[in-house]
Amino acid sequence: MPVREDREDHHEDREGRDEDAAVTGAALDAALWRSVAVYRALALVYAAVVITKNSGGYAHPLGAWAVLAVLAVWTGVATLAYRDPARRGWPLLAADLAVAFGCVLATAWVETAHHIAVGRPTLPVSWVAASVLAWAVAGGRRLGVTAALVLGVANLLVHAVAGTSGGMGNTTLNGIVLLFLAGLVVGQVVRLAREAEARLARAVEMEAATRERERLARRIHDSVLQVLAMVQRRGGEAGGEAAELGRLAGEQEAALRAAGGAGPPASGMARAARAHGAALAPGTAAGRDTDLRPLLTGQASTSVTVSTPATPVTLPEHAAGELAAAIAEVMDNVRRHCGDGARAWVLLEDDPAAVTVSVRDEGPGMPPGRLDDAAASGRLGVAQSIRGRVRDLGGTVAIVSAPGEGTEIEMTVPR
Template sequence: MGIEGPFWRAIAVFRIASLVYAGVLLVQHDGYARPVMGWFVLSLMALWTAASIFAYSVEALRGWPLLVIDMLVTLACLLASPYVEGPYQYAEGVMPLPATWIAGPVLAWAVYGGRRLGALGAAIVAAADVWLRVRTPEAPVLINGAVLLFLSGVVVGHVARLAKQAEERMQRAAEMEAAQRERDRLSRGIHDSVLQVLALVQRRGQELGGEAAELGRLAGEQEAALRDLISLRPAPSGDLRSLLTRYGSATVTVSTPATPIVLPPAIAAEVAAAVGAALDNVRTHVGPDARAWIFAEQEEDCVIVSVRDEGDGIPPGRLEQAERDGRMGVAQSIKGRIADAGGTVTIITAPGDGTEIEIRIPVRP
């Protein structure tokens, strides 16, 4: 039943106490003109109290059908009260038979849907009570009950919603903790087996040379990627740093701050995709073994990410010629993505000095 369980049990206690109070009113008070009708209404209230307590205790039954039926039964008992009281209706000291019992569905609506639904339920019940008073000219029009119903619905609904949110946060924290424990367990096993084997292959491949050196290099890349993967901890949504570290390998060095670089998730994903496109260009135009460096930093008003390589640079006019030829890698995959995210791209290149692509994304409150 979760965090809602205590709320539903409290409502059940309230319904029973209100029912007992209605029975005391009927037994001790002589202001009811039709006591037989009163006992009939009280019996209906008792039956619905038992049925509602059982129904709300079953999570599968909690929903709009039950809430609507609960409200209709309560309104029926409230609208029947003038026939029980007869000419004594609203006389001094005479209370309607379901005086406090009518708050049951208001509290149920509040726990189920929060303060807004609680306020709606209070408005429905209060409207029925005010209508009964208005249609009786000699009855005083009092709003005390309506105000109490409204306050009860709003306060209980607000507290119930806060409790649900707290439970959800605790659940997410427990899941993250369990996932991290499982990650740590797997990390220990991988470190003791797979990583050691990859490190051995890399070392022996470099010693043997030739084709074995290439196998050693590939093993080193996989070791670095796997080590980064098992060392990652759950990152905040939109953390650009965690997205960039995935590009780290034996040929790609990633330098980021120690703290997360948090951007809107969609923008962080676009920046990471643009960095991936820049690395693809390095592998295509410089070579699969070319070294590349990713630097990321966060200033007060913007996030800066740069991708540098060790190539020969971009000859003058090549990017413009590529766009005219329909090759839109840099224009769309990098510049287009960053422009859509509200940022800018600067390409710094010179013959023999490699290329640096600098991405700037403004940080908005």
């Protein structure tokens, strides 16, 4: 049942990560479309200012106001339509580009031939770039450049209809070039942003998968491997067919250690201390606090001194159990490497920001790089059962050791 529950939890976690990635992608798209909407609204204000300023010189002033009305209405319609992801398809994009094309082309009827020849801007001015931006956001630089090409043709047609194609000034040419640059640059930026978002989502998923693997490895370290080690030992003592069973159990134990990165078997005392934390799934009973002191005083013996404050040191139940399990692993390492009678001291410190537990022993100490070598060879008891547990609680582990000077491990868990 625990394996099945782990698989179900992992499946739920993966579904949750997929949902988070979808939400993140939707948030990016929403931000991009909001930017286009803001640009469209500001460009509408600018177009209104230009039309108002030049209204006295138009050949058909009423036509200019009609074009401004079309710009205003379509600005509202497009802003609302692009908010709905289901509507961001070809019909809306085509309509957006058609409105921009028609408003640009209307300049040939509203403006005088002289003003067109001298380079007065088209009626929508920079408003038409909103369509280019919309196409670039929807399909990247290719669609952005395509929309710019269509509107560039509209600018050329204005001169052709007005009979001034031979006198096209730098203003028109600059406007066409800016449209192409907008479609190209914005489309490229959008593509890079979406690729970066996808890479970030994959990195987050890989990190979550790594944490899940480490959590499962710790559970293997605390349960399955202990049973296999016991079967191997008892089978060797019993002899006969039981010895063969013990040998097979030993092989499976070695295979699981290689796959899960678990360390050597823990003692009965360590298993008992870890049982309190292993019985709780991460995040459960988060609102109920537990006094950490009784979980540590169980480690006291004639050779182990445990010092705690006089007042309760409370943590959420899961955090207290995991921290106690990490300390039990530390004490198990002390007994394994320093002997059963080795002197050790456990100190619990409490402050408003964090809880700190330090364990110091009089053992032989460790040479530099010892833990890295152990991790490289697959012995990850310290890396996962101690550091992994504290890291998952948001805390830190500091290890100070030198040959002949013992070892001190300090674990700090924030509140």
